[in-house]
Amino acid sequence: MAVLLRVEALVLDMDDTINRTTEAMYGALGTAASTLWPALSEQDRAAAVDHYVRDEAGWFPRFSTGALDYGGMRRGRLGAMARAIGVAELDDENFTRFETTYRAAFVAGCCAWDDALRLIDRAEEAGIPVAVLSNSTEFMTRKKVNRLGIADLFTAVLTCDQLGAGKPDPNAYRAACEALDCAPDKVGYVDDLRRDALGATAAGLQSVWLDRLGIGDQVSCGQLSGGKDAFAARVTSLDEIDLEMLAGR
Numbered sequence: 001m002a003v004l005l006r007v008e009a010l011v012l013d014m015d016d017t018i019n020r021t022t023e024a025m026y027g028a029l030g031t032a033a034s035t036l037w038p039a040l041s042e043q044d045r046a047a048a049v050d051h052y053v054r055d056e057a058g059w060f061p062r063f064s065t066g067a068l069d070y071g072g073m074r075r076g077r078l079g080a081m082a083r084a085i086g087v088a089e090l091d092d093e094n095f096t097r098f099e100t101t102y103r104a105a106f107v108a109g110c111c112a113w114d115d116a117l118r119l120i121d122r123a124e125e126a127g128i129p130v131a132v133l134s135n136s137t138e139f140m141t142r143k144k145v146n147r148l149g150i151a152d153l154f155t156a157v158l159t160c161d162q163l164g165a166g167k168p169d170p171n172a173y174r175a176a177c178e179a180l181d182c183a184p185d186k187v188g189y190v191d192d193l194r195r196d197a198l199g200a201t202a203a204g205l206q207s208v209w210l211d212r213l214g215i216g217d218q219v220s221c222g223q224l225s226g227g228k229d230a231f232a233a234r235v236t237s238l239d240e241i242d243l244e245m246l247a248g249r
Contacts, residue, residue, distance in 0.1 A: 003233045003240045005188035006204050009180040010123050013191040014134040015141050017210055018070040018116040019144050024109035032102040051084040064166030111149040115238035120153050126245045129155040133176045135166045168199025196234040207232040
């Protein structure tokens with residue numbers, strides 16, 4: 001079922017909404033693990049990558065909420081991966097080696113979802129400005145945008161380290177609206193993470209959950225802090241989103 005957003009501006013998540021980040025991350029982690037630990041079996045290497053991606057200790061959420069800086073998050077997450085497969089902790093030299101290999105492989109593996117490019121094209125045709133809101137760093141988000149060749153298509157590229165708040169904190173979404181000079185209820189928001197789509201709803205935006213895996217209901221309902229229900233429209237492809245510029249913008 002198509003979702004119509006009547007808006008003055010559109011804000012999009014980057015990772016797995018615009019960029020095929022999970023695919024690029026798996027490939028880059030495998031490359032970096034092979035470089036650093038060449039004696040690992042294929043099975044152990046796959047286990048190391050899975051451990052990193054699952055992030056059961058919550059290193060990335062701690063970064064996105066400001067509890068850790070980026071370097072601390074990366075060291076903690078990579079150290080946990082090393083311990084999980086029984087190899088030595090990463091010293092400074094090997095940490096730098098891993099990061100250098102990973103970043104090069106990750107950026108090379110970045111690729112846009114075709115439906116994201118079509119949605120951005122539709123926004124441009126409708127005269128609707130588009131911004132990116134990401135829980136990653138500005139440095140890595142710019143790397144992704146530049147690799148995809150779409151930097152000129154965005155009015156703003158906003159990240160949690162710039163804003164001092166990460167999704168689903170309402171302040172992150174409101175900061176994006178301020179950057180676009182639009183009231184929240186006149187801004188559309190799309191995210192592949194249900195939690196972050198609901199966070200946009202709580203901040204007053206017209207929110208859509210991009211359920212690429214098809215795991216949810218037609219309308220997603222969740223509990224916000226304080227016990228309040230929140231709803232976000234659900235689509236399984238960005239091709240299901242229609243856009244219309246609000247009159248008077």
